[in-house]
Amino acid sequence: MNLAFFQKLLALAVATIFCTNITATAVEMTNEWNMPNIELNKNAPLDRDDACKYLIDAYSRITDTKPDTYPLAVNVFSDVNAKEQPYILQAYHLGFVSGTTKNTFSPDTQITKAQFASMIYNFAKTTSAEAELPQIQTLVFPDSVEPYFLPSLQFAYSRGIYDKQSDGTLGANTPVTLGEAAVILHKLVRSAPNYPIVADTYGKKIAYLTFDDSPSENTKVILDTLKKYNIKATFFISGNYNSDLLMRIYQEGHAIGNHTMSHEYTKQYASAEAFWADFEEEQIYLHSVLGFSPILMRFPGGSNNKFGLENNVMADITAQSKVKGYLYFDWNVDSKDATAVTVPKDTIVQSVLQGAKDKTEAIILMHQNAPKTTTAEALPEIIEGLQQMGFEFRELNGSSYCPKFTK
Numbered sequence: 113m114n115l116a117f118f119q120k121l122l123a124l125a126v127a128t129i130f131c132t133n134i135t136a137t138a139v140e141m142t143n144e145w146n147m148p149n150i151e152l153n154k155n156a157p158l159d160r161d162d163a164c165k166y167l168i169d170a171y172s173r174i175t176d177t178k179p180d181t182y183p184l185a186v187n188v189f190s191d192v193n194a195k196e197q198p199y200i201l202q203a204y205h206l207g208f209v210s211g212t213t214k215n216t217f218s219p220d221t222q223i224t225k226a227q228f229a230s231m232i233y234n235f236a237k238t239t240s241a242e243a244e245l246p247q248i249q250t251l252v253f254p255d256s257v258e259p260y261f262l263p264s265l266q267f268a269y270s271r272g273i274y275d276k277q278s279d280g281t282l283g284a285n286t287p288v289t290l291g292e293a294a295v296i297l298h299k300l301v302r303s304a305p306n307y308p309i310v311a312d313t314y315g316k317k318i319a320y321l322t323f324d325d326s327p328s329e330n331t332k333v334i335l336d337t338l339k340k341y342n343i344k345a346t347f348f349i350s351g352n353y354n355s356d357l358l359m360r361i362y363q364e365g366h367a368i369g370n371h372t373m374s375h376e377y378t379k380q381y382a383s384a385e386a387f388w389a390d391f392e393e394e395q396i397y398l399h400s401v402l403g404f405s406p407i408l409m410r411f412p413g414g415s416n417n418k419f420g421l422e423n424n425v426m427a428d429i430t431a432q433s434k435v436k437g438y439l440y441f442d443w444n445v446d447s448k449d450a451t452a453v454t455v456p457k458d459t460i461v462q463s464v465l466q467g468a469k470d471k472t473e474a475i476i477l478m479h480q481n482a483p484k485t486t487t488a489e490a491l492p493e494i495i496e497g498l499q500q501m502g503f504e505f506r507e508l509n510g511s512s513y514c515p516k517f518t519k
C-alpha cells in the first residue's frame with residue numbers, strides 16, 4: 113500500500129511538466145483505510161492485535177518507510193508469536209502500546225475508544241516533528257473515564273480524529289469496530305506529522321484562496337472583491353515592485369508568503385544554495401516593506417517542480433525549509449489560470465468549483481500578476497460558487513491544512 117502510494121507520487125512528479133504553476137494535483141489520502149478484510153469485517157471489534165497491525169501501517173504511510181525495516185522489541189510476551197505477529201513487537205518497540213501484564217500482551221482483547229485514543233496519542237508523540245504537541249486541556253466530555261485517558265481523548269477530539277456522539281460523549285468506553293478504526297486512522301494520518309489543532313475546522317468546509325506572483329492592477333480588483341465579501345486570503349509574493357499594493361494587502365488583513373525574488377526556475381533550482389539566495393533576497397524586500405519576515409512560502413512550480421526534481425535539489429530544500437522555520441504550501445485545487453497567458457474566465461471558475469467539489473479543505477491556486485485579468489474577474493463567481501457548496505474562507509497559517517506534493 114505504501115509502495116503503491118509512493119509510486120503514484122513518483123509517477124505524478126515525473127509526468128507533470130511545469131512551465132508555470134500548471135497541471136498539478138495533490139496526492140491525497142483516500143477516504144478508505146484500505147486494510148485487508150475491512151469491508152467484510154467492518155463491524156467486527158478491533159482487538160489489540162489489529163490495533164498494532166493498523167498503527168504500523170499508519171506509521172509506514174506517514175514516514176514512507178517499509179514495515180520490514182522496523183526493529184522488533186525483544187519478545188517478553190508468552191502470548192505473542194514473533195514470526196506471525198512482528199507488528200506487535202514493532203508497535204511495542206515504537207511505544208504505541210504497552211503489555212497488559214509483565215509477561216502477556218493479550219492480543220485478542222478488544223479495546224475501547226479510550227484505549228485506542230491512548231495508542232494514537234502515543235503514536236502522535238512518536239511521530240510528531242515537534243517534541244511537544246499543542247494541548248487543549250479545557251475540553252471536557254461527559255464520558256466517565258480514568259483521568260489517565262483524558263489527555264489522549266482531548267488530543268483525539270481537538271484534532272478532529274474523534275467525534276462527539278449524539279449524546280455528547282465520545283463513546284470512550286465502547287469497543288472500537290474495524291470500520292471505526294479505519295476512519296480514525298485515516299484522520300490521524302491526515303493530521304500527521306504536526307497534528308495541528310483542527311477542532312475549529314472539523315466538520316466544516318474551508319477554502320483558502322491563494323494568489324501568487326507579483327502584485328499588479330489585478331491585485332486591486334482582487335482586494336476590492338475580498339473586502340466586499342469580507343474574506344481573508346493569502347498572497348505569495350515574488351519580485352520587488354508595487355510595494356504600495358503589497359502594503360495594502362497586509363493592511364487589509366491578508367496573509368503574506370514568500371514566492372522568491374526571481375521566479376526563474378533554471379536559476380533558482382540550480383542548487384539549494386541558489387534557491388535560498390533567491391528566497392532571502394525576497395525576504396529582505398518583504399521585511400523592508402512590511403517590517404516583518406513572513407514564515408509562509410510557496411515554491412515556484414510547487415514542491416515537485418520539474419526543474420528542482422531534475423536537479424535533485426527539492427529534498428534538500430524542503431528539509432532545509434523546516435530547519436529554517438518556514439512553512440511551504442502546495443495546493444489541491446488548481447484554477448488553471450496559468451495554463452495560458454490569459455485563460456477564459458469561465459474556465460477558471462469551472463476549474464475551481466470542479467476541483468473543490470470533493471474537498472473538505474481546498475487550497476486554491478490562482479495568480480495576481482498583470483496578464484491574469486480574468487482571474488480577478490472570475491473571483492466573485494468563485495466565491496459565490498464555493499459559498500453555495502458550503503465553504504467558509506480562511507487565510508493560511510501555521511495550523512492550516514497543508515497538502516504537500518513532496519515530503
Ligand SMILES: [Zn+2]
Nearest residue numbers: 324325412413
Ligand atoms: Zn508563481
